[in-house]
Amino acid sequence: MSAPVAISVENLTKTYGSVTALDGISFEVPHGEILGLLGPNGSGKTTTVTLLSTLQRPTAGSARIAGHDVVAEAGRVRELISLTGQYASMDDSLTAAENLSVFGRLTGLRGAALASRIDDLVDQFDLADVRSRRVGALSGGMRRRVDIASALITRPEVLFLDEPTTGLDPRSRAAVWDTVAGLRAEGITVLLTTQYLEEADRLADNIVMLNGGKVVASGTPGTLKQQAGAAVCELSLVQRSDVEPALAALTDLDVIEHDDASTATHPRIVVRAADGMSAVRDVIARLDTAHIDVVDIGLRQPSLDEVFLQMTGVDAG
Incomplete structure (x- = not known):
């Protein structure tokens, strides 16, 4: 029996005037899997994420998150997803725990429920040593871990990671990879955009390659390698x-x-x-x-x- 579909994209199109950013792309992501979305700059990766996360409306086509249309049911979709952009969206003047608290309050958590969730995330992401340290004093890799932890404060069904290791040194990048791999074990569906092909090879169950706003290849990393010869x-x-x-x-x-x-x-x-x-x-x-x-x-x-x-x-x- 196949896994339920967490993300479904059909003929998704986005134009800006005479410019076509996405040209009828289609793909599916089963629940609990990691999809690597690859492509050169300007290929449509970030546009895809903004459409799926309801930050923009598509020009044509459709997309669903856990069966909910990203346009007609945008409010419900926002309850099911979380998004981490290319740069950590932390307040450098606050501690790691305080940042987690801010994100929790923004999503409606309060009191004991919020405190318990922060404790869970501190344990899950191994943040005990930096819990009370200002985020501005943390390494890039540790900042990114706090950022991803914040995105999981509400236990989303789908997490969008838009180039999560941009600018990180190899050691920090490897630590973030371990963090992302752990999300699969939690049953969270992840759509990962990345410029690092090693990253996609290591983390993704399936890959979709974009170029010029179109899907030019898709499949497992092994299948795509076989296509290269x-x-x-x-x-x-x-x-x-x-x-x-x-x-x-x-x-x-x-x-x-x-x-x-x-x-x-x-x-x-x-x-x-x-x-x-x-x-x-x-x-x-x-x-x-x-x-x-x-x-x-x-x-x-x-x-x-x-x-x-x-x-x-x-x-x-």
Whole structure:
């Protein structure tokens, strides 16, 4: 039995005068899953979030949150969702607990119920050490954790995270990833927009790629990688002088890339490996017969970066 649909989008369109920000996109997100919404700047990611969170009205098409129309039942939808933008919406002069309290009061929580919910969130997000510290004195990663905790003060069914790790250092980003992954275990549906393909690969159950306001690809991370082509065997040679002999040894294989021996310290050769490890074993045997030494050799699946480039024509890096 399939999971109930938390987010349903059908032919959603948004225009601003002569500019089309979204051009009839459609997708669904089952309850309790994380959807990664990817695309280059201007592809329509943030516009999608603003429409789904009732901050704007679509020009055409429809969208539903837990079965409720985002236009006709906007009030009900707002009761079911929460939104965290690209930058933490905290009051730097208040402590972490005081910020949580402000958001709780804005949503109608008071007294013992509010105090209990703050205690729960402090425990869930490991904020005990910073509970009484001013948010302005916290690291970027910790600020973001407080921000996400604030967005969960009412236990929303659907959480929109619009590029939640923008500007964070790798350690802080990893901490936020752990936080977001934990939301899945809580049964919260998450729509995540991100510029970091590693982030989507690690967190998302499914991915929708946008370009020019249209859906250009969708599916699980694994499915999208397969669409980018077969796996490849990558090898790095010990000697620059071995490039030509190595290419000769691999002459009837599909060599799709190789470094210039005059510039690379350890020249790299990439061979298409449709047969997976069988292809790697074949390459090793050929190089061994030719007495060519390698620094490293292995099988690599296509990355989301390659899918992104193939589908959008834009280099994610």
